Amino acid sequence: MAVRIKHRQLSPHITIYQPQLASTLSVLHRTSGILLVASVVLFTIFVKALNYYSSSYAIYSFGYFISDYLFLGLALCIGLILSYHMANGVRHLIWDFAVVGFAIKEVFLSHKIVLAFALVLFLRLIGLAVFG
C-alpha cells in the first residue's frame, strides 16, 4: 500500500523536557549497546585488514605500534562503556526475575547503585591494566 503520508510539523517534545536521570540512564544503556557492537565490528575488520596486508612492512610495523599504545586507550574507553552496560544490564535482570526495585524510592536508589557498580568495574579494569 503506497499512501504517502504528509508529515506535519511536531511541537517540541524531547528538546524542551528536562532530562531525568532515569531516562538518561535508559538511553545510555541502548547507546552503549550500539557503541559496543560497533567497536566489536571495527576491531574484527581491523584485525582482518592487518592480517590481509601483513606482507607490507609499513602496515606490519604500524600494527605493532598500535597494539602497544593506542589499543590500551581504546580498550579502556570500551571498558568504561562495557562497565556501564553490564551494571545497567544487571539492574534489568533484577527487574525481570526478582520482585524488588519497582517502587520509585527503590528506583532512585538503584540509579546510584548502578553508577557505583559501573565505577567499581571500571576501576577494577584500570587496576588490571596498570598492575597486570
Added chain:
Amino acid sequence: MQTKGFPHWRDQRITAVLLLPLFILFDVYSAFLVILVVALSYHMYLGISNILEDYVHNQVTKKFCLVLLRVLAIILLKDLCLFIL
C-alpha cells in the same frame, strides 16, 4: 507471519546471564573464550534487532535489514572464532 517474541526475550536474558561471569573469567579456561564469543555475537544480534525493529518504520526495509543483520552476525562469529583460535 510468525512473530517469535518470547524466545527473543528469553535468549537475550540467558546470554546476558552467561556473559556476566565470562567477561571476568574468560582467560581461566580456553573453552570460556569460545563460549564468550558465541554468546556475545548472539547477544549482539538480539540487541541490534531490537533497535532495528524500533526505529525502522518501513516494513520492507526493516525485514531486509534484519536478514542482513543475521548474515552479519554469522560472519562476525566466524571471524572472531578465527581470531581466537
